[in-house]
Amino acid sequence: MCTAKMKMEVVPVPPKAYGSFFEGDCYLILFICKTEKGTSQALHYWIGKESSQDEQGAAVMYITQLDDYLGGGPTQYRETQGYESPEFKSYFKTGILYKKGGVASGFKHVETNMYNIKRLLHVKGKKNVTATEAILLAHDIRDRERGGRAQIGIIDGDQEDEHPELMKIMTAVLGERRGELKDPAPDERADQLQKANIRLYHVSDATGSLMVQEMATRPLTQDLLKHEDCYILDQGGATIFVWKGKEANKNERRSGMNRALGFIKAKNYPASTNVVLLNDGAESAMFKQLFKKWNVKWQTQGLGKTHTVGKIGFHALRNLVTAKVKQTKFDVTVLHARPDLAAQHRMVDDASGKVDVWRIEGNEPVPVDPKTYGHFYGGDCYLVLYTYMKNNKPAYIIYMWQGLHASRDEITASAYQAVSLDDRYNGEAVQVRMTMGKEPRHFLAIFKGKLIVYEGGTGREGMKEEPPVRLFQVRGTDEVNTKATEVPARASSLNSNDIFVLKTEQTTYLWCGKGCSGDEREMAKSVANNLSKREKQTVLEAQEPADFWAALGGRGRYASDSRFQEEECDYDPRLFECSNQTGRFIMSEIYDFTQEDLDEDDVMLLDTWEELFLWIGRSANEYEKKQAEMMALEYLQTHPADRDLDTSIITVKQGCEPLTFTGWFNAWDSHKWSAGNGSPYDQMRYKLGDVSGITQISVDLNDMNLNKKGGHSPASSSAFSHPSAPASSPFAAQTSGGARAAPITSSGPTIVNGKEYFPPELLMNKAPDELPRGVDPEKKEQHLSDADFVDVFGMTREQFHEAPAWRQTVLKKQKNLF
Numbered sequence: 001m002c003t004a005k006m007k008m009e010v011v012p013v014p015p016k017a018y019g020s021f022f023e024g025d026c027y028l029i030l031f032i033c034k035t036e037k038g039t040s041q042a043l044h045y046w047i048g049k050e051s052s053q054d055e056q057g058a059a060v061m062y063i064t065q066l067d068d069y070l071g072g073g074p075t076q077y078r079e080t081q082g083y084e085s086p087e088f089k090s091y092f093k094t095g096i097l098y099k100k101g102g103v104a105s106g107f108k109h110v111e112t113n114m115y116n117i118k119r120l121l122h123v124k125g126k127k128n129v130t131a132t133e134a135i136l137l138a139h140d141i142r143d144r145e146r147g148g149r150a151q152i153g154i155i156d157g158d159q160e161d162e163h164p165e166l167m168k169i170m171t172a173v174l175g176e177r178r179g180e181l182k183d184p185a186p187d188e189r190a191d192q193l194q195k196a197n198i199r200l201y202h203v204s205d206a207t208g209s210l211m212v213q214e215m216a217t218r219p220l221t222q223d224l225l226k227h228e229d230c231y232i233l234d235q236g237g238a239t240i241f242v243w244k245g246k247e248a249n250k251n252e253r254r255s256g257m258n259r260a261l262g263f264i265k266a267k268n269y270p271a272s273t274n275v276v277l278l279n280d281g282a283e284s285a286m287f288k289q290l291f292k293k294w295n296v297k298w299q300t301q302g303l304g305k306t307h308t309v310g311k312i313g314f315h316a317l318r319n320l321v322t323a324k325v326k327q328t329k330f331d332v333t334v335l336h337a338r339p340d341l342a343a344q345h346r347m348v349d350d351a352s353g354k355v356d357v358w359r360i361e362g363n364e365p366v367p368v369d370p371k372t373y374g375h376f377y378g379g380d381c382y383l384v385l386y387t388y389m390k391n392n393k394p395a396y397i398i399y400m401w402q403g404l405h406a407s408r409d410e411i412t413a414s415a416y417q418a419v420s421l422d423d424r425y426n427g428e429a430v431q432v433r434m435t436m437g438k439e440p441r442h443f444l445a446i447f448k449g450k451l452i453v454y455e456g457g458t459g460r461e462g463m464k465e466e467p468p469v470r471l472f473q474v475r476g477t478d479e480v481n482t483k484a485t486e487v488p489a490r491a492s493s494l495n496s497n498d499i500f501v502l503k504t505e506q507t508t509y510l511w512c513g514k515g516c517s518g519d520e521r522e523m524a525k526s527v528a529n530n531l532s533k534r535e536k537q538t539v540l541e542a543q544e545p546a547d548f549w550a551a552l553g554g555r556g557r558y559a560s561d562s563r564f565q566e567e568e569c570d571y572d573p574r575l576f577e578c579s580n581q582t583g584r585f586i587m588s589e590i591y592d593f594t595q596e597d598l599d600e601d602d603v604m605l606l607d608t609w610e611e612l613f614l615w616i617g618r619s620a621n622e623y624e625k626k627q628a629e630m631m632a633l634e635y636l637q638t639h640p641a642d643r644d645l646d647t648s649i650i651t652v653k654q655g656c657e658p659l660t661f662t663g664w665f666n667a668w669d670s671h672k673w674s675a676g677n678g679s680p681y682d683q684m685r686y687k688l689g690d691v692s693g694i695t696q697i698s699v700d701l702n703d704m705n706l707n708k709k710g711g712h713s714p715a716s717s718s719a720f721s722h723p724s725a726p727a728s729s730p731f732a733a734q735t736s737g738g739a740r741a742a743p744i745t746s747s748g749p750t751i752v753n754g755k756e757y758f759p760p761e762l763l764m765n766k767a768p769d770e771l772p773r774g775v776d777p778e779k780k781e782q783h784l785s786d787a788d789f790v791d792v793f794g795m796t797r798e799q800f801h802e803a804p805a806w807r808q809t810v811l812k813k814q815k816n817l818f
Contacts, residue, residue, distance in 0.1 A: 010062055019092035022099050023081060024050040026059040031091055041074035043067060044088055049081045060257055075284060076277035083272040086591035094140040196638040197236040198290055200224060203259060219292040219642040227280055230256060232263055233290065239274045240264060241287055246280040285572035290640045294571065343663025351445035353388030361460060363413035372459065374450040378403040378436055379458045381414040383421060386446055391670065396429035398422060399443055404436045405456050428656045435646035441481060449479035449523055450530050455486040469551050472501040474527050477519035484527045491556030496541060499524035501531055504551045508532040511539045571609040573664045578603045578631045595665050595672060600654055603628050605635060606664060613661050614651045750785065757785040760792055764816040780817045
């Protein structure tokens with residue numbers, strides 16, 4: 001819902017005008033949507049650059065009143081022309097159109113369907129303007145302002161000579177070009193370093209006067225926010241967040257916007273600085289990611305992750321073990337039916353594909369003996385190629401496993417060799433870079449519960465070192481999530497919640513903590529058999545033999561806390577467009593993203609918190625392709641929440657996306673980028689037809705009549721104008737390709753066998769009172785001639801009537817005949 005302020009009053013904006021904003025006005029926008037977590041409300045007020053101070057003040061007053069009416073629930077945004085937030089832009093997929101005028105300036109608003117309007121619009125995109133965005137805007141103006149009756153002409157800037165007719169019109173309207181075109185000026189936007197400079201301030205009026213006190217800088221933690229207070233979070237001057245505690249007094253909550261504006265003034269920030277007011281419990285994804293960790297109380301993960309809740313004795317532990325949150329086994333059979341689950345659980349398939357492993361030796365890949373698959377040494381780097389079937393064709397994932405003690409040369413070589421391996425498969429492989437100890441779930445699953453990570457050393461033949469005592473911690477309940485990790489061989493490494501395998505020269509012990517489950521014990525037995533062929537001795541906690549403690553260097557204290565499933569970190573996925581063309585690292589967030597937002601000319605970054613996806617568009621420039629991983633690392637380094645630099649980075653190519661990527665998008669179309677479909681720009685040009693080849697255009701500007709058809713000169717082309725066209729209409733056109741078409745302004749039906757038929761232009765995009773006399777608004781298609789019917793619907797009248805009623809309605813809506 002959009003409303004504009006006229007004479008300090010709120011007036012509803014017609015839906016067909018949504019997305020168009022007059023520079024002399026202020027607007028209120030209310031956006032309500034249903035999500036999996038309930039209903040989300042967002043309340044924006046937009047300030048035009050020519051609006052008066054009185055109007056801006058009235059906007060603050062009205063947004064406060066509307067917020068009160070809605071129970072104080074909406075998130076509030078202050079938007080200024082040219083500096084709108086990603087959330088605001090997401091509501092208008094065809095773009096935002098600024099128009100001159102407004103009540104305060106005395107200009108008149110542009111009226112729909114007026115023909116004597118000439119405007120030059122400057123179209124600006126994210127990093128650069130895409131042709132697709134410009135065409136979408138032209139569509140929007142044609143359909144909403146011109147009632148569908150305007151034609152769209154496209155001129156490719158580097159092919160002006162191929163569009164002489166359209167260039168004549170541009171010259172007549174704009175005049176002759178003087179000088180060369182100017183180089184584009186980059187937008188002034190905050191870079192990642194600026195956005196990483198965050199500060200939290202406590203706001204209070206407990207003393208009778210407003211107090212703003214700095215509390216903390218990055219990294220911020222969620223426990224700094226108290227329910228009874230209000231806070232200002234300054235993100236480097238790029239955005240000011242006001243967080244309102246649910247138990248704060250009413251005056252503090254109501255005055256949040258005014259305090260933010262006062263803060264901006266005191267800091268000498270630009271008046272265009274964005275302001276976001278957030279309610280306790282309704283925080284946005286952007287706000288949550290400014291904190292080191294953001295948990296949702298009582299919401300737990302279902303994958304067996306745990307956290308410590310306090311030290312307890314062994315007797316209490318025994319009782320509480322039975323009360324542990326029950327772990328639900330993951331059903332891999334639902335992955336393809338539920339790509340959203342595949343993404344959330346980081347599983348592209350059921351891990352039944354083919355596995356090949358290479359170790360980097362002397363900067364070259366050397367095949368690993370299949371008998372030792374699953375054994376990874378901290379002094380090595382490995383490449384793992386996983387091949388599986390996707391849509392009845394092979395798909396590939398290349399895992400780069402980098403040991404913590406591997407040399408820098410080997411780490412660099414692993415990345416280089418991964419690219420070489422990818423090239424062997426036509427660049428279609430998904431590349432996953434991971435650091436030792438940060439293995440994703442699918443990587444664990446492909447080794448069927450036999451993944452063993454050695455702290456150091458190497459797996460190279462003739463260079464293996466086998467210490468006399470080794471201790472491994474085993475975690476997992478099935479073949480999908482089990483891993484054994486080597487830990488220091490001493491008593492302090494033990495934990496009552498887990499199972500450990502102690503390998504000595506004489507005996508292999510299987511030590512079972514009192515908090516472990518039966519499934520964990522079974523998986524630990526399998527790991528122990530993989531580690532040693534000797535007879536295993538099972539040892540229960542508190543019943544260890546003397547030899548056990550002797551191998552660990554004696555008894556000692558170790559963790560005996562009960563571990564429950566941890567509260568889930570609540571982070572929503574975020575999509576960014578990446579660029580460093582200006583010399584600064586710029587990230588533009590795309591809010592409420594869909595597959596349509598993936599631009600084939602760009603590199604996009606999808607942040608799911610546990611993983612980073614780099615999506616490489618087919619037409620992305622080579623420099624950004626090569627720098628993509630560096631961009632991801634810089635994103636982690638500059639993130640306000642001090643992100644883990646070892647977060648897995650997954651490189652995905654356009655058209656080769658795995659389920660773990662597509663599952664984060666609603667209604668993903670796997671055929672969208674199939675071979676032969678062409679780019680979005682080409683697809684749009686195809687839908688428009690040969691609009692660049694307009695063969696008849698009449699222009700009457702400054703007493704100058706320009707008409708063109710074939711090789712005729714302007715002076716001789718008047719024979720092609722339509723005498724019935726009104727003087728107020730600068731354009732009268734016929735369809736391209738030489739096909740017959742009645743002019744838009746033609747009147748009078750064609751009568752065949754007593755039936756009246758009208759040109760499509762008189763029937764399409766017409767309100768009932770605009771239709772020719774005698775035309776039933778619900779049966780417009782009956783007044784099309786047989787030839788026009790086929791042209792419009794692409795089928796005969798008989799084929800149309802054979803379709804079900806609902807299909808007929810859809811077709812009529814698509815052709816603007818409903």
